[in-house]
Amino acid sequence: MTENYLTIAQDTVYEQVIKKSRFICTIARVSSEEEAKGIINKVQTEHRKATHNCFAYMIGEDDHIQRESDNGEPSGTAGIPILESLKLAKIHDVVAIVTRYFGGIKLGAGGLIRAYSNTTTAAIHQAGLIQRVKQATLQITVSYSQHDPLLYYLKENSLEVAGEEYxxxxxxxxxxxxxxxxxxxxxxxxxxxxxxxxxxxPQRFNEVPYQS
Known part of the structure; x- marks a missing residue:
């Protein structure tokens, strides 16, 4: 495990209509590329009648896996804006799929970039953020006479007890x-x-709510 990092608090689906086109962002936490591909396939099946199912994902604490797809939209107008929205939020281990049902009005390249970016960003806000804080376990061996004072000290200093052995x-x-x-x-x-x-x-990651 490396440094603390952010991810979404919960999976969510956000929808908005822009010039009669429906944009639906499905965003989810993932731990592997296989898991991300599975969610993408599920959304593509669910929305197989949609005009486009564009996506991006970033996986790993250092984001060493990054992929994006325009899925038929003009090059650079969908996948990259989705990916950049994930990067801007500084979140990790997430996949975002933005489904578009074309409403008959063309948005142009700039309009598409804004639509895919803004829909992803709105989904991130709806999902909320948590910070994963790296923690270690300290095992404290104490005599019975000092046990109650230790517990009082831990409570006073807001230190979480993981367990006890007698x-x-x-x-x-x-x-x-x-x-x-x-x-x-x-x-x-x-x-x-x-x-x-x-x-x-042992070490662990503790998840705590995050306010930017």
Missing amino acids: GVNVITSIYVNEDELASVKKSLTDRFNDQLQITEG
């Missing part, structure tokens, strides 16, 4: 944001006069 001592596991590890370890050591044994456990 034996000769108590092992309390907590989740800590990666960028706060050093300060949390030091605070715990100072507060309990170096009477705790602290070891690092």
Whole structure:
């Protein structure tokens, strides 16, 4: 796992009408190119009577997989605007398919670019954003006499308890944001006069709501 990053909070479908053409954006979280292709195929089947089903997706924490398709629209007027909307929102591991039912009025190249871009951006806003925050697990071994003071300290400092094991001592596991590890370890050591044994456990991503 690398740095924290953004993605959509939920899959969604957004629709708007622009000069009598229906534009429908289906946006979803994906973890692989195969999954993205599966969603694209599903939308294309569902909207097989549509004039176009254009798409773009970005996969990987470093966006190493990027694909886009105009699906019959003039070159550069659909797939790239969809992809650029994903990049502008700085989101990762997503696929967006914009379906168009032609309404009889031509939009021109500039109009198409705006339509595909704006429809994708509106879908992103509707889906909402979450930030995936990289966290480590700290396993704190503490005596029974210090257990209650430890739990009080964790609550006071808004540190989430992941679980506890009871034996000769108590092992309390907590989740800590990666960028706060050093300060949390030091605070715990100072507060309990170096009477705790602290070891690092597995990492995870915690998803929290994000406001730009």
